[in-house]
Amino acid sequence: MFSFCIRHLPALLIAAPLFTAFVVPLAGRLGSRVRAAWVALGAFATAGIGFALAAKVLGSGPVTYVFGALDHAQTLGAAAAFPIRIMFEVDAFSALMILISSLSSLAITIYSLAAESRQSGLDIFYAMLFLLVAGVLGMVATGDLFNFFVFLEISSLAGAALVAYRIDEGVAVEAGLKYALLSTIGALSVLIAIGILFAQYNALNLAAVASRLQFGTLDKIALVLLAVPLAMKAGAVPMHFWTPDSYAAAPSSVTAFLVVSSQASLYALFRILYTLYGHLLQFSWVTFGWFLIILGVLSAFVGVTMALTQKDVKRLMAYHSVSQTGYMLLGAGVALAVLGNAEALAAFGKTALAGALFHMFNNALYKGLLFLTAGAVFYRTGTRNLDRLGGLGHTMPWTMAFFMIGALAIAGIPPFNGFASKLLIYESVYRLSPFLSILAMVVSILTLASFVKVFHAMFLGPPRAEYAEAREVPRPMLAGMAILAAFVVLIGLLPRPFNDHMIAPAVEALLDRVGYIATILGGS
């Protein structure tokens, strides 16, 4: 039984959240306690499978899983010359993303058990939440292009439904519709690109397509059709306009996971640039690298300047998400720009990429934590308007502490995790261009300024009469925040083990294009 489970971990990774999602309405019939127990069980099972799979990959190399095959060996290697089966290929980079999603999904599910308990329609809420989790896990685990499209659509649909969940006099539905429209257009563009690739290479498997790719005109068109919608879903400027609307309208626990789903799109973007196109871009590595760098710097700067003027705390945090995505694009862009130069790559390219991937992990933790604290404040006060909040530090000390941890981490203050990854980005970007590095630091300072303002507006000042009733939020909400806060502090204090055992293998996996292909097709 145990070895059976280990062998089928990649399938269980998707099966567990899907099964949980579809049984939730049945469990809900039996009462709210049964539903809560089932949801908690599903969350723990999904996260446990995710951790086990990630540990296996980080311990003993990439895991491949062929769906519907009795004997996996027969469908890999030489037999994969005709690769039409759906395959999962989980390498160290995917494992990193699975860790992020598992940790985040566990924390937000526990949080939402209390935070959403006063809402109606909870069966659908949890079903959609687990569909979103399944979609994101599938996006990062799959090794098949069309399968990726399916999971992208699952996560977009579930995400849009969750954004609209609170209706909120129609405003949330408007945001949900916007999200759904943009996601669908983006997904259709991805689908057409997949069609273009399939028409030429007769394969949908990422490794098989990568090994056959010629980089003709059609492939260039396909690259644009793939990269632009994924950059949009990741929330990069100038295609960031949907993020504040959807992030603000969604329930906070969902927003925390929408951050992870954006990063899954970023994962796919990196996968396509490094693994699918990889060496074919060699004549234009510098161009593509600088394209990502400019996108990143723009996102970082525009995001933070837009955030400074916001009154709605969740819109403000959403603009900071755009800004943090900029750091990841910046780091990955620097690595891509020096990919042709082995010396520079070893000297600072790898550090830049490590910084980008580490920042993805850290951002999911502290950004999730910040959105959860905003949700906690909304839970007790019923408003997200900074002008109407104040003095909550007296009555909600734990929420205040968690908010401080998140705010210091996002500003890159030691000893929190944001500092560890931002330092890697600063020092490597400095080697390419000192100006960009200084710009990145300026963005961090503006981030700090913005969060000092939020902290002051929400928690400081005399207790307000209208919030005299406000108490600390229920325990499950605190537990959800505590999980994320614990990791924020732990990684901040001990960044080296995380860097050596999770981030460094992920960087190697992302740069090792030949290895990724050989895992499926054999040889090299």
Add this chain to the structure above:
Amino acid sequence: MISRLLLAFPVFTVVALVILGLGAMLLKRNLIKVLMGLSLVESAANLFLIVIGYRQGGVAPIFTNVPEHPVMVLPTVQALTLTSIVIGVATTAMMLSFAMIIYKKYGTADVHKIKKLKG
């Protein structure tokens, strides 16, 4: 020449559908018409998948009543299209229900007047 043009005809149809659909999404003011535009683009994508599955002289992979020495077509794209249609139905249904709720709450389906989001 003519036969090559004829072969390319479905691709032109795909491009025309995409342009019509995107045009409707950008120019129409009624929310339902915007969603119809999206449906057009969706159909274009599905048609494109079917088009690239065409092989001259190939036969459908049905194992009864096959001619001698048949060249069978790999039905991958047809399977993809079915999946894509199902996803399209779900997306359209959800967005139409969003449009209904918006009409109920705002009293209008004019995209220029649906602007409560800001900032």
